[in-house]
Structure formats: C-alpha cells, structure tokens
Amino acid sequence: MKILFISAANKNFDGRTRALLDVLNSFADVVDITTTQESDFVNNSSYYVNYKSYKEFIRKTVEIGKDHRDVDFIFADNRKATVPALKLNKLLKPKAVIYDARELYLQRETHGFASKVGCFFESRMIAKAALTICANEERKQVMEKEYGKIGAILVFENFRKLSYSKEFSEEVMKLKFDYLNRDDSFKIVSTAGCEIERGTKELIEAAAKLNFNSTLYLVGCKENAEKQEIEAFIEENKIKNVKLVPRLNQDELKYFVSKCDVGIAMYHKRNSNNLYCSSGKIYEYAYEGIAVATTDNPPMKRVLDEYGIGAYDSDIGKALVSVHDNMNDIKKNIETFVGDRVVEKKQEEFASDLRKCMEDLQDGK
Template sequence: MRKIFFISASIIEYDGRLRELIEVSKSIGETYYLTRSNSVTPIDEHHIIFTSRGPSTYINFLLFCFKTARKIGKFDVIWADNRKALIPSFLIARLRKHPILIQDARELYMFGDVRHFIGKIGCLVEIMLNRKFDIIICANKERAEIMKRYYHLRMMPLVFENVRKLEFDGTVDDAAFEERYQMSKDKARWKIISTSGCDLDRGIEQLVEAVGRLGEEYSLYIFGNSSMKQEDFIERKIMEIEYKNIHIFGPLKQDELKYAIGMCDIGVVNYHAKDMNNKYCASGKLYEFIFEGVPVITTENPSLKALCERFEVGISCNDYQSAIRKLTEEYEYYQGKAREMSKKISVKSNRAGLKHHVVKALETIERDRSGKYPEVV
C-alpha cells in the first residue's frame, strides 16, 4: 500500500474541498494528513494538527512540515493542498528519494490580477513550482485549460469538481442554534441565505439593497468570514436605511451550515469577475444548496451560468431583485429541479472519479521511474 503525506494550511472544519481530498487520498493509500484545526483533538491517529498563530506562522508551518515528515518516516507520495503547501512539499521531496508530488490548485490567481505583495509572491511560487509537480488537480475544465497554457504544463490537470454535501456530525445543538440565530421565529415568507460573508467585491452591498427593498416578506441571512472594515460598512448601511430584514453572522461549522440552509428557501452564490480565479469560479457552495433541495441565485460567471441553464436549478443574474422575484414566482419549478439534480449527482461518484484518474497517473509514473513495463504478448 502506498504511503501518502498530505499537507494543508487550511482549517479542516471550514474547508469542504479539503475534507473531500483527504477522503480520496485515504482511499488510495495510508494517509497522514497535516492540517489546521479549531480542535486540539485529532480526527484519527493519522491526523496531525498545526496550531501556531502570529506573524511567524508560515515559517513555523514550514518547520512543522519538516518535523512531521521526519516523524512519519518513508512515504511514496506528497499531496500538497493549495499554494501554501507547495514550498514545504517540494523541499521535502528534494530531501527524500523523490516521492511523487501531487498538487491541488484550488486557486487561479494570475500575477497581473493580484495587487498585494504577498499575493504576487504566491503567484511567483506557483509559476516556478507548478511544473515540478507530477500530478495537478483543479476544480473545473475551464481552469484546467487555462492552467495548462499559462504554466506550460506537460499534462492537462485532472478535474475534481467541488461536489460536496454537508453532513450532521451530531454536535449541533438545535436549541442553542435557534437561540442565537432565531431563524424559526422569522415570519418572512422567503428566507435567503448567503455564505460569502460581507465581501464587497462579490456584490453583497447590492444583495443587501435588493432584499431590503423587497420588504418584510423577505429575509437575508449572511454567514461567513468578513474583514471588520467590510462588515462595519454593511452594518452601517443597514442601520442608515433601517432595513429590518438583514441578519449578519460569522462562519458556521458544516453541521450548523446544513441546519441553516435547511431553514432557508433560496441560496445565493456570488462571485465577481475581476480576476480569473473568481470569473471561472468552481463553487462548492452551489452544491451545498442543491443537496439540501434549495434553488439558487448566482452571479453571471460562466461556470455558474452554464450550470443554472443546464439543470435549471436557479437563476444566473446580476440583478438580484429581479432574479429573486422571478425565482419566487416560479419557486416550485426551481425547487423541483434542485431536488432532481441532487439525485443525479453523487459525492461518492465524484470521489471515485478522482481516485481512478490519480491511481492511473501514479501507476504510470511508478512504471516510468522503475523502468518496468508489462510484457507485450
């Protein structure tokens, strides 16, 4: 059995794609996975938690990766989750007997799209190291084609769609949840949920204005991480215009998020189109809504628009107010289509597809490195 060292700097409780990738990795081989976590208790005996915080966090992360690699001992594959894991994965591989390198490239930020210095460094790291990895995975076909051209890759990246379904883990306290969010006490006919926080670039200001103008029959629940500056801006706007139907909260764990979505009628999936990463978004949020039978309103990004048009699970339109009105007027139709799609897609099949392609690629690389080929009869 292959031994895999999976490296991620993400918080596992809040990262659905990370959890899915780890499950695929476990199905391929014995997987030791290093992640951040809100808990001090590992999920299982192979889970290693990185806990450092502060200005030297990334340096500490690098050192922790090296220390963990020594403890694990020999392994056949290093799987890097996103750009922060690229450097430790590559350096550890250089110090070992060249384990096979896999990278999940979940972001698609181009050097010219990024304004801040740290982001540009990250782009340069990807430009230098992406071609050094044996297998690259991304989130949709559009991204795969762009990456192959931009990074001059030898092979087309594998595609692993963000098909994910929220699960209850048994820790959600219904009474405590209701006491905090009071969603069941909301008398609005239509409850709308957005899980992108107060990100102004994604059009949250326009969404707040649209729902506010629609009146008391509509409520908007905003969950997710936000900067203090952006959250303060939206809260001031709500107070100034005296909207009573907008509610802002922080991020939720997956069982809480599943509960919240189940209490709502419409899910909003919103991205901007100012850079390639957002323009060609591969949203797992959309699938989270669909699996709960909740139709969606999305921005007009190509991948979101194509999915809405193909499966008719919602409306792709940047005019939130008209989209909400149209969807509620034909709600039973769109809800039926969302439920229909939820029966056609499968998290298990999505995992199995990636496993098949990764194993096939691993076998080819292992055969090429060993020089052993099957005999031709």
C-alpha cells in the same frame, strides 16, 4: 499507496479540503497535516499545526513531514502548502508531487508583494508537480495557455456536501437558531460573510428592493473593518431585512442552510480567479434542499443550465426574483439532483481517475 497531504486549511470550515481527503482516503493511506484541532478529526494519521504565522506553519509542517519518509506522494493543498511541500519533496524524494490549484491567481492580475510571492511559488509548484488538479474545465484551459511547463491536469469541481458530526444535537441547534424557525419570510443565505469584494453591498441592496417578504442572512461575518463598513451601510440606508451571523462550524452551517429558501454564490469578473469561479456552495445548498441564486459567471451558468437547481443573472436581484417565482420547478429539480447522487458520483469518478493517474506515476509510466 501512502500520501502526505499538506494544507493550511481548517477541515471544519473548508469544504474542498474535506472533499479531497474523502477521495484520497477512499483508496490510499493518508497522513494529513492541517490547521484543524477539533476532536472530530484527531487520529493517528492527522496532525494539527497551529497557524500562528506562515513561517511557523512551514517550520512545523516540515518538522512533522520529515518523520514520514515512506510516503509515495506529497499532495499540496493550495498555495500556502507549496513552500513546505517543495521543501519536503527535496527531503523525502517521493515518487511524485500532486498539487491542487484550487484558485486561479495569475501573476499579471495580482497586486501586492505577498500575492506576487504566492504566484511565484505556485508557478514553481506547478512546474514540479507531476499532476495538477484544478476546479473546472474553464480554468484548465486558462492554465494550459498560461503555464509553459505543466504536467497532467485533472479537473475536480467543488463537488461536496455538508455533513453532521457525531456531536451534532438537533435540540441544541433548534435552541441556538430558534429565530430561523420563527422566520416565515423568504430566507436568503450567503456564506461569504461581509466580504465587500464578493458583492455584499450589491446583494444587500438587491434584497432590500425585493417586492416580497424576505430576510437576508450574511453568514461568516468576522469582527473586522469590513463588518463595520457593512453595518454602517445597512444603517445609513435604513435597511431592515438583513441579519449578520458570525462564522459557523459545519454542524451549525448545515442546520442553518437547511432552514433557508435560497443560497447565494456571487463573484465579480475583474480577474480570472473570480470570472471562472467554481463554487462548492452550489452543491452544498442543493444537498440541503434549497435553491441557488448566482451571478452569471461561466462555470456557475453551466451547472445551473445542466441541472436547473436555481437561477443566475448579472443582477443578483433578478436571479432572486427568478428563483422565488419558479420555486416549485426548482425544488423538483433539486430532488432529482440529490436523488441521482450527483455529488457522490462525481467524487467517485474523480477518485477513479486520480487513483489511475497515481498508480501510473507509481509504476513510472
């Protein structure tokens, strides 16, 4: 079975893309086209497309894909992959197209021309795909109501964990992040950077009000207007316990997270995509041995209720206090969670289901 995997993601920074490729490579020959240039991922079946512009990404992806006319399936990874995948479907005529609808952007909830165009092509892809993958049961139910013409749907939550590359050096990391090892406060990490829509200001305010010694690390802050706004917000409110950290690769992120006490996953509820978020951060945090504090969105509530690896609340400050006060019990639950190989087993279950669906498609069932 041969699969052409198309993604505008960089595998160094996109956990779901890495997880999907791990699953597909476990049972098929995969040719992947992504925006990853790093040596860790360079081999004869991986192609790098420099994402200078979306138009260039489409052109180069189609150019590369045309050389693989023997593929059985085209796998489109998220919305930006839909246009080249639809083009290549006409050219290559594979047995089927598979689409990972990792987000849940609905046309009636989107604003702006680009977003509406994205929804248009996604609806075309879902109508064309023999199999669509979504991120949780809640989203599956919404999609079944929203889309009239839709093939089979498989659920693959963001079951994933961070891993070190061959180039990882603990000594290098110790030097680079020496301040973490010297920080004896309750260390809170958010990997959403300075994104204001993700509730960064509310998180900063909550951390500032905690009645115990704590430090909030905002990881992934880009040099843009949002970072400037967050810096101004911190200065205006004279907040001392917040540190901004730039984007980290997987080696750096794994080391950084492992030195913290609790990881944050926050989403608003103003649209379906955020209300029914499926945060892989939860699993990444737990596998690094740290607790999780989240907002009370249904999918995250479900995970935390089932495994007890953290706390949730509509007020993220209350969730942080709950984690802090119940850390011993949460740590025991995390040890059980990791010891039971929850992520590995869930990936194996999904791989089995996906393989069965693809074999049926191959056989024309």
